[in-house]
Amino acid sequence: MRNHSIKVPRLYKVSAQVAKEVSEGIGSIKNIVYEKQKKHPNIKAIYALVTTLFQKSEEIEILLKRSQLLIKEIKFDPWLAKILIVELLWGKKHLPGQSRPENTIRAYEQIFKAHLSDSGSKENDFKDKTKPRYVRVNTLKCSLNEAIEGFRDEGWILSQYLDKSNYEGYLEKIKSLNNDEFVIDIHVSNLLVFPSGTEFYKHPAYKNGTIILQDKASCLPVQILNPVPGSTVLDMCAAPGMKTTHLAAVINDKGAVYATEMNQKRFEVLKTIVSSCGATCVKTINKDVLSCTKEDFNGVEYILVDPSCSGTGMCDRTEKTEICPSRLARLSGFQIKILRHALTKFPDVKRAVYSTCSLLPEENEEVVRQVLETNYNFKLVPVGGLIGENWKNFGSDDYGDLGRFCMYAKPEDDCTNGFFVAVFERLAEGEENPFFNTRIFNFKKHVEANDKWKMKKQKKMEREIDNENGIMGKKEEDEERFLDKKQNKKKRNYGKSPEDANVEKEEENLYANEAKRGKNKKKTPNVAVEDRQDLNNVLEYEEEKNVACHSDLFENTRKKKKKTPNVAVDAQPDLNNDLEKEEGKNIVDSSDLSKKRKKTKKKTPNVTVDDQQDLNNDLEKGEDENVAGSSGLSVKRKKKEEREKRIK
DSSP: OOOTTSOOOHHHHHHHHHHHHHHTTSOOHHHHHHHGGGTOSOHHHHHHHHHHHHHTHHHHHHHHHHHTHHHHSTTSOHHHHHHHHHHHHTSSSSOOOOOHHHHHHHHTHHHHHHHHHHTTOOTTHHHHHOOOEEEEEOTTTSOHHHHHHHHHHTTOEEOOOOOTTOHHHHHHHHHTOOTTEEEEOSSSTTEEEEOTTOOOTTOHHHHTTSEEEOOHHHHHHHHHHOOOTTOEEEETTOTTOHHHHHHHHHTTTOSEEEEEOOSHHHHHHHHHHHHHTTOSSEEEEOSOGGGOOTTTSTTOOEEEEOOOOOOTTOTTSOTTOOOOHHHHHHHHHHHHHHHHHHHHSOTTOOEEEEEESOOOGGGTHHHHHHHHTTOSSEEEEOTHHHHOTTOOOBOOGGGTHHHHHSEEEOHHHHSSOOEEEEEEEEOOTTOOOTTOOHHHHHHHHHHHHHHHHHHHHHHHHHHHHHHHTTOOOHHHHHHHHHHHHHHHHHHHTTTOOHHHHHHHHHHHHHHHHHHHHHHHOSOOOOOOGGGOSSHHHHHHHHHHHHHHHHHHHHHHHHHHTOOOOOOOSTTOOOHHHHHHHHHHHTTSOHHHHHHHHHHHHHHOTTSOSSSOOOOOSOGGGHHHHHHHHHHHHHHHHHHHHHHHHHHO
């Protein structure tokens, strides 16, 4: 009876998770395995299982189809099943645990081997196809000779190969190395070649950073860039840091290497590798390099551009993986952008190298072509003269001389990972870029000018559409604000009676007229401070002072039927009380009234001219008309008093 409580070993679970993420395109096997190191420390075993899984993917799919394992075991995780099959058939040849998934795979062991035998597959096919083990000596910690002597002390035999012009002979040599032999590479300085499958993960030199496990193809871009000691170098896409530390070693840790990485996780990996290799000239920067210019990296002379790519040249990835066209378009668009940035934003650059671990022309020759066609400061340099004329693989003939100036490293020919390299150098005075396309360059400028014209036309059309839809321009906005002010005045009077609104309007007019009158008036009458709360009290004071004069004048003009001087009717106070005073004063002699009239003409400078109505009307309108006006003013006065009470 199976024990369901026994768990699957963590090694297999982590390996299955890594394989799944690699298949989804999240990252390479190396990067994902390194990130999973916290979950399981045996990264070597995880790497071996996942790599073998993808290399044996075709056989595994045949076994799963013929055995119908995943159909019979519906709940079985497919990636875990594949990892366990790899361990059973190509790994340790047995499964150590007693968990249910392991017991299930063991039950199918004979079925798997039978189908594997029928398919004609051999267990040693993997070893025949694998590339040698490349080891770069970190010259920041020891010299090449010291490293060779160290390996000799361990029993390794250095096999000399002196004919560097015979590349085919060299390839045969590294393919036929004995288990105790190693050789020095003929293209890359300080690179040693060991037999396939040699283990170095537990070697003391690997742990202390004296040697670095780096594929030959990955060393080629730095070898070709070849910055001189003391120079300033920019590594635009630095993580995980293998090429960055190689650059530091090439310049002998003299000068400066700026290593930029935007992703935070990859940036932490970069810092770890740089610190473990003892490179002091490297300055790691967690920033998007596309936002950087010469002010950020002053005096940069050499640039390495190794951007993200599809990774179709990596041997540890499945060959069956198809690249989505949209993803390929995004990658190539980014590659064009970053290479163009490198060749235009740093005026002191002498040489730049563009490289990818892709075998697709869309990410290689096509990128170089599009960048060169619009660049008049750099030229493409033939790589053959820098790496050696004995190199076999170059760019596609479909691109003419441009393709022949670039180089490829191919797994089946060069015993390395797949790689692409192109070299750019700044034009000297009088030189020209032969791949510069004047027609495209002029067309681009024409397109830019046309775009500006289109933008202006579009803005004009938008304004016209806005006007049609009632969206105001600047003048229309001013008119709208003016109308809003009027509307706000109406809103303030909303809910009020017409009488109250009229009273408020008269008060506003009085305030406005008083302000105008204040410019022409000589002095304001001495009114007590407590009575001068507002201008209405002032007017009341003036009107009460002159009411007697107005009443006498009114009686006198009735008798003589003559015109009187302008007296403000609208400015008269409440006449209900004033008429009583007028009746008592009417007894005064007319002669005295005439004298008083002469005096009042001189003593009434305070009567406002602006607020007075023209009282040169015929006196025939009589007292009734004035009394009616007085009664109307008293009604307004009462309304005003009632409003003030409501406010209080």
